[in-house]
Amino acid sequence: MPTTTDRLPAAQSGSITLGGDLTVNRMGFGAMRITGQGIWGLPEDLNAALATLRRAVELGVDFIDTADSYGPNVSEELIAQALFPYPTGLVIATKVGWTRHGPGVWQHNASPAHIQEAIEGSLKRLRLERIDVYQLHVPDPAVSFDASMETLARLKEQGKIRHVGLSNVTLEHIQRARKIVPIVCVQNRYSFSDREWDFVVDDCEAHKIAFIPWGPMAQGREANEVMRRIAAGRQVSTAVVSLAWLLRRSPVMLPIPGTSNVKHLEENLSAAAFQLSDAEFAALAAVVPKPYWLRA
Numbered sequence: 001m002p003t004t005t006d007r008l009p010a011a012q013s014g015s016i017t018l019g020g021d022l023t024v025n026r027m028g029f030g031a032m033r034i035t036g037q038g039i040w041g042l043p044e045d046l047n048a049a050l051a052t053l054r055r056a057v058e059l060g061v062d063f064i065d066t067a068d069s070y071g072p073n074v075s076e077e078l079i080a081q082a083l084f085p086y087p088t089g090l091v092i093a094t095k096v097g098w099t100r101h102g103p104g105v106w107q108h109n110a111s112p113a114h115i116q117e118a119i120e121g122s123l124k125r126l127r128l129e130r131i132d133v134y135q136l137h138v139p140d141p142a143v144s145f146d147a148s149m150e151t152l153a154r155l156k157e158q159g160k161i162r163h164v165g166l167s168n169v170t171l172e173h174i175q176r177a178r179k180i181v182p183i184v185c186v187q188n189r190y191s192f193s194d195r196e197w198d199f200v201v202d203d204c205e206a207h208k209i210a211f212i213p214w215g216p217m218a219q220g221r222e223a224n225e226v227m228r229r230i231a232a233g234r235q236v237s238t239a240v241v242s243l244a245w246l247l248r249r250s251p252v253m254l255p256i257p258g259t260s261n262v263k264h265l266e267e268n269l270s271a272a273a274f275q276l277s278d279a280e281f282a283a284l285a286a287v288v289p290k291p292y293w294l295r296a
């Protein structure tokens with residue numbers, strides 16, 4: 001029977017179940033943009049960032065993506081500050097694998113020792129006893145991928161993690177990881193205008209695990225003409241069309257658009273109920289976007 005929460009904006013996207021036991025709305029929220037410039041330090045407007053988090057949950061968002069490296073620590077701390085005690089059913093997915101040494105500076109570290117230490121910090125900042133979804137942020141070229149995954153598997157056995165996810169990975173990584181521990185989601189850069197990981201989306205769909213596209217609105221890159229025409233014709237923003245395209249691209253798609261602005265949040269969540277017509281979807285699908293590295 002439908003409940004009042006089924007009518008909330010984020011619920012209009014339908015739901016997806018992670019790891020067989022965590023059902024969330026398919027429109028989530030990315031909490032990277034609630035930090036300062038260069039994903040470093042506190043946001044310029046702390047109250048706006050806290051209000052955005054609270055409004056996201058009010059509007060039905062029950063999947064929030066973050067990482068220990070956002071701030072660093074700031075994103076996880078603000079999530080707890082805004083939302084703890086958490087509403088039932090809120091899934092917070094955090095990540096490990098980057099360390100930060102200044103604005104815009106990201107350094108790999110997915111060594112077993114670092115992961116074991118980092119999870120304690122995430123648990124403390126998020127005020128949790130177990131992290132629902134813990135994602136390897138990026139494979140560390142200086143560390144055996146299997147060793148990173150075995151560490152995550154051990155933390156799952158110890159009950160510190162409910163489920164394991166991956167980010168910025170190839171199909172080969174996913175296949176290797178699956179031999180070590182069940183994988184419930186893959187987070188790679190993907191949007192209408194950036195489809196390098198199309199085959200990973202298809203693999204996630206085949207295995208019924210979530211694909212979480214980061215940079216879901218193409219990070220400000222020019223929307224193409226077809227996209228602009230559809231957005232203008234339907235009197236919505238290209239952000240809404242981009243997100244609606246993602247939701248229709250695959251039933252395992254779980255977009256996490258990021259913002260620290262309530263107006264943008266509300267606009268993004270409106271995409272959950274926005275239906276592209278078959279003709280619009282076909283027109284967008286027929287466009288083969290120029291790879292971003294070939295654009296002027």
Ligand SMILES: NC(=O)c1ccc[n+]([C@@H]2O[C@H](COP(=O)([O-])OP(=O)(O)OC[C@H]3O[C@@H](n4cnc5c(N)ncnc54)[C@H](OP(=O)(O)O)[C@@H]3O)[C@@H](O)[C@H]2O)c1
Binds near residue numbers: 187188214217219263
């Ligand atoms: N796994 C990874 O390596 C990785 C990498 C990057 C991001 N992520 C995750 O993915 C999430 C989303 O990625 P992203 O933040 O890079 O990209 P995004 O969501 O595509 O874009 C965010 C940018 O777009 C702006 N924006 C958001 N909604 C808008 C709207 N309706 N109209 C106009 N501008 C809008 C935001 O600024 P305002 O704040 O002004 O709205 C922000 O600058 C992040 O929050 C993070 O959780 C993961």
